Amino acid sequence: MKSSETQETARRSSRREFLKVSAGAALVAGAAQPVLNAAEPRADFQSTQATGASGKDPYPLAARFGKFLRVTDVTDGLDAVGRADLTLLDSAIRPLWMGMKFWGPAVTLRVVPTNRRMPVIERKDALKQHALWNQMGGMHAQLKVRPGCVVVTSTNGARECGYWGSNNSMDMQAQGVVGIVTDGYARDTDEIVLQKSPVASRGIGRTIIPGRVELMDVDVPVGCGGVLVRPGDIVGCDWDGVVVVPIDVAEDVLCIAARIAVDDKKARRRWYEKLGKKPDETVDWEAAAEYFKDLL
Numbered sequence: 001m002k003s004s005e006t007q008e009t010a011r012r013s014s015r016r017e018f019l020k021v022s023a024g025a026a027l028v029a030g031a032a033q034p035v036l037n038a039a040e041p042r043a044d045f046q047s048t049q050a051t052g053a054s055g056k057d058p059y060p061l062a063a064r065f066g067k068f069l070r071v072t073d074v075t076d077g078l079d080a081v082g083r084a085d086l087t088l089l090d091s092a093i094r095p096l097w098m099g100m101k102f103w104g105p106a107v108t109l110r111v112v113p114t115n116r117r118m119p120v121i122e123r124k125d126a127l128k129q130h131a132l133w134n135q136m137g138g139m140h141a142q143l144k145v146r147p148g149c150v151v152v153t154s155t156n157g158a159r160e161c162g163y164w165g166s167n168n169s170m171d172m173q174a175q176g177v178v179g180i181v182t183d184g185y186a187r188d189t190d191e192i193v194l195q196k197s198p199v200a201s202r203g204i205g206r207t208i209i210p211g212r213v214e215l216m217d218v219d220v221p222v223g224c225g226g227v228l229v230r231p232g233d234i235v236g237c238d239w240d241g242v243v244v245v246p247i248d249v250a251e252d253v254l255c256i257a258a259r260i261a262v263d264d265k266k267a268r269r270r271w272y273e274k275l276g277k278k279p280d281e282t283v284d285w286e287a288a289a290e291y292f293k294d295l296l
Helices: 002-031 058-065 071-080 123-135 166-174 189-194 247-275 285-291
Strands: 102-113 150-154 162-164 179-182 199-201 213-218 222-224 227-229 234-238 241-245
Touching: 058 102, 058 234, 058 247, 071 234, 071 241, 071 247, 102 179, 102 222, 150 222, 150 234, 162 179, 166 189, 179 234, 227 241, 241 247, 247 285
Parallel strands: 102 150, 150 179, 179 199
Antiparallel strands: 102 213, 102 234, 222 227, 234 241
């Protein structure tokens, strides 16, 4: 028994040392970044939007986040690499139904409030409002998605407008989108919940797009919920909220979060056994350890 306890103590010490070294390295790296003055050119956000600083495709990396990891595990990993709180979307932005969970690279939309109204229409044109708004130039860009992505919509303080609803959210699902995040509103939420469309929003709205907002850009860096989101950054959501993992630190965060998740599941399994609770998938640390064996 003492040998087992000694090994466990050594393992925990090793984990603490790993986290300490990781955090220190991140802080040193941050301190080493040059400060640009007004005369120097800005770094091109677009140059790394598809693959990130690592030069790797973010899609298979994001898929690994989707196995066994909670938003809280990843948040702890972000703390360890020196990004504490910088990538947590406003806690008011929440999934519309419990059990929703997704991880994927961001595809971004920049939506702004409009300063013009839709014209009054006749009964025969009742179904043409979105088409008319498009003809009026209300949609300045066209969204293109890739299976596995998360659509992140920045609404720039627009008043109530249900940019995402029961119909267009299902359209996204049909195209392979795994999640939708907006710092604005969603509408038709009874149906969104019923059909399990993966939408996380700040609030519930009632109104449609024409005469309220304009889509300005896609695949550009945006601010959403107080956080910078770049195309290709990894976005995750569960009942605890939404978090962004900058692609340049994603591999380190994954490694740390995996260790934290396995340790948590193992500890909670012991409590389950002590309390006589039947184990469930949330304490299956063996499966998690097997999946992340290359990182542990």
